[in-house]
Amino acid sequence: MFASRKHEDLERQEIPDDVSREGIVAAFRSAMIGHFRSHIPGTNINESTLIASDYLNHFHELVMLLEAVASEPDESANEFSAWRPQTYEEHFSEPGIGEKSLAVAAYHRAPPRIRARFDEVVARLHGEAITLIGEVSAALKERNYAKLDAACQGAGDRLRLLIEKADAIATGETEPRRGVIDALFRRR
Numbered sequence: 001m002f003a004s005r006k007h008e009d010l011e012r013q014e015i016p017d018d019v020s021r022e023g024i025v026a027a028f029r030s031a032m033i034g035h036f037r038s039h040i041p042g043t044n045i046n047e048s049t050l051i052a053s054d055y056l057n058h059f060h061e062l063v064m065l066l067e068a069v070a071s072e073p074d075e076s077a078n079e080f081s082a083w084r085p086q087t088y089e090e091h092f093s094e095p096g097i098g099e100k101s102l103a104v105a106a107y108h109r110a111p112p113r114i115r116a117r118f119d120e121v122v123a124r125l126h127g128e129a130i131t132l133i134g135e136v137s138a139a140l141k142e143r144n145y146a147k148l149d150a151a152c153q154g155a156g157d158r159l160r161l162l163i164e165k166a167d168a169i170a171t172g173e174t175e176p177r178r179g180v181i182d183a184l185f186r187r188r
Contacts, residue, residue: 032109043099046171050110051118052103053170055091059125059163062132063156069136070152077140083133085126114169121166128158 019027045052062083068076088107092100107115132155139148168174 043102045099045103045106048172049114049118049170050106051114051170052092052099052107053167054097054103055088055122056163056167056170058086058091059129059159059166062129063159063163066132066136066152066156066159069140070148073140073145073148081133081137081140083129085129088122114172118166118169121162121169125159125162125166128155128162132159 043052044054065076065080065083069080086094089104091097092103097103110118132151135151136148136155139145139151
């Protein structure tokens, strides 16, 4: 019983009665972010954003496959057509990727504004990728190399620009101007 009272007294001392629920949540969130940041040095996770830009390697792979299918359609078609967008969590569940659990846990605790901006760009990447795969796959199936060239032309640049934007958000750098990205997409 004495231990029980002592524990209750400690709880009351640590959390004043006049602290709101929101205050407690904010203090807990801050402590969790501090905890993650203490484990991040030496990893591929950005200390301020809590996002690992290594996730974007998944999209760099698509750009390389796009270039390969444009130059060697018959040799690269199957690998290109098999590429599928992955979520952040799916990417970090792949074998051979380090700091999986920490990367996913930190991402879920990334500052909400940063994560929302990052997720928005990733959603655009996913959309662009799915559209591109459909167009290129149709051209490959038809063996229509003029259509294939048209689909591939500029697609790599659009993907690279979105990857660059997502990377800037993940690393806490200045983003490319949105108008530049939007203009590039209007030229399609």
